[in-house]
Amino acid sequence: MPGILFTNAAIFEGSENTLRPGEVVVEGNRILSVAAPNERLPRAGREVIDCSGATLMPGLINTHSHLTYNNGTTVRELTGMPVEEHVLFTMHNAKLALDMGFTALIGAASAKPRLDIVIRNEINAGKIPGPRLLAGSPELTVTGGLADDNQLNQQHPSISIICDGPHEFRKVTRMLIREGVDLIKFNNSGDSFCFPRMAGFHNPMTDDEVKAITETAQNVGKRIAAHAHADSSVRQCLKFGVEFIFHATFATDETIEALAAARHKHYVSPAIAARYNTTYEAAEWGITTDVAEMIGNKRELEEGIKVMRKMHSAGIKILPFGDYGFAWLPHGTESRDLEHFVNLFGFAPWEALRAATAYSGEAWAGDTGEKLGRVREGYLADLIVVDGNPLLDLSLLQDRHSLLAIMKDGVFHKRYQGRAVAEAC
Ligand SMILES: [Zn+2]
Incomplete structure (x- = not known):
């Protein structure tokens, strides 16, 4: 050769x-x-x-990718597309990611259960262009949690599968593993995107529910990520070995200290563009800065910045690029996150790039021994x-x-x- x-x-x-x-x-x-x-x-x-x-x-590595999110304006809208169009949309985004220099992605929740899976399979078979992809599950959530947008007598499909109690979480986790996901994602906090139902600093999931997911996934070597704004959410991630902690916005100093002590086992993904761009750049879609303040998004931004600065100083691995796929943070613009890391979190440019390459490569590989x-x-x-x-x-x-x-x-x-x-x- x-x-x-x-x-x-x-x-x-x-x-x-x-x-x-x-x-x-x-x-x-x-x-x-x-x-x-x-x-x-x-x-x-x-x-x-x-x-x-x-x-x-x-090549750049995005460990918090949502190839299936359709550049919509609400969480509910993100899956509002017939499945046939959605497959093609996801396929085009996979190529776009590679066009923008991303050679590996971790699917951090798929808007429909099998979208990430089929796209990963086609990429691996060499039939369509795209980065290395770990296929994510939909967001597992509880009744009334982030991405349960139903009301009585009003059914609204969202990006989630709704479960209550350990039995239901265990069964759905097993079903998703059967279908072929590499990673299980669950929502153990609210979010400004589900205002006024549940704020980011509230955690609706019990330890029993989180344990049912993590035990089921870990037993068969699957990766796990949690949407975890609240302090108690981050604590649950530490307690049950959740490798990817998304947002971590309201982590207290004690929790940051505990995470720093376990920093070789966890990665934090703030997805700060979903806060910064939403607070300052979404007026065209009806989210003025005043609206962002009212729903709690601006607070998530401000608290998130303080917490990420502390975590960075504590040597915790913070990874860029999460949550692109909304109208005001569309696919193809992910690399802007590197500037957010410098401007908002005080990273040196080389540190932002280290996070996007060497650290994200370790994160992608997990314990497989692969090197990227x-x-x-x-x-x-x-x-x-x-x-x-x-x-x-x-x-x-x-x-x-x-x-x-x-x-x-x-x-x-x-x-x-x-x-x-x-x-x-
Ligand atoms: Zn996300």
Whole structure:
């Protein structure tokens, strides 16, 4: 196998605070070697790609993706599409994610039970383009919880499956595992998006219910995520080993301390665009900043920022990109989250990129032993070439024209395009 050699690249390894000039060889679906400083790797028989000083980095990884959310304006609307159209919509979003440099996703809830599953299967079979995908379940919720939008005599399908009591949660979890999900998602807090029914700082789920889900999923090696704004929600995630803690908005200092002590077992995904963009950029859809304040979204934003700053200082792994797929945070704009991490949480740009690559790669792999999210020997060859230095300008990643090449599993989704302006590195 001759392989591909990238030369004259500025390499972002995934976990370092600087770019270093160098060369990388990809053979099959893995990175075979990364040159030491000033080393020239053998060229014989290899396709040589001269990056002209462009940045070579790991593909982006979104650990809180909702490919099925249809850019709607309410939670209920997110699934308001016939299943046939919804399959195609999801398929197009999978390609869009890869077009935007995302080479792996974790499905963090699917608007209908089998959408993520069939799209994952088609991607894995090589029939449609898309990132590596772990298929998420719908949101498991209780009667009256987030994404139960019914009223007496008024049935409204939503993105959830409604269960009450451990028996029902166990049965639905088993059914979803039978259908083929990789990850079970449940809602153990309310949210401003279900105003006035249940606020984010309230937790409607009992320990017995959470235990029924986690035990059932963990027994057969499935991943677990929780929509967990409330302090008690985060506590439940710690108690029952929920790996992905979404939002964590109202975590107290004591809970942050407990999470820091268990930081090797959990990832926090604030999905802050669902707070920032909703508070400040959704007026066109009727959510002015005043409305955002009234429903509690602005408070979730402000508390979330304070908590993420503390968690960042405590060394807890906070991951970007969650909850895109609403009208004011549409699919394809996920990379803006990197700027939110810098502007709102005080991350250095390289830390935001580390979260989006090396840390998210660890998160994607879980305990499978797979290696992705870094430019290192033996890692999966999921790589992008960026026209410029993203450590100096993270917004480059929001522009598909800045992505000069996109490779997943050693195969180009977008072949190297050449730079607009060549630079020596
Ligand atoms: Zn979400």
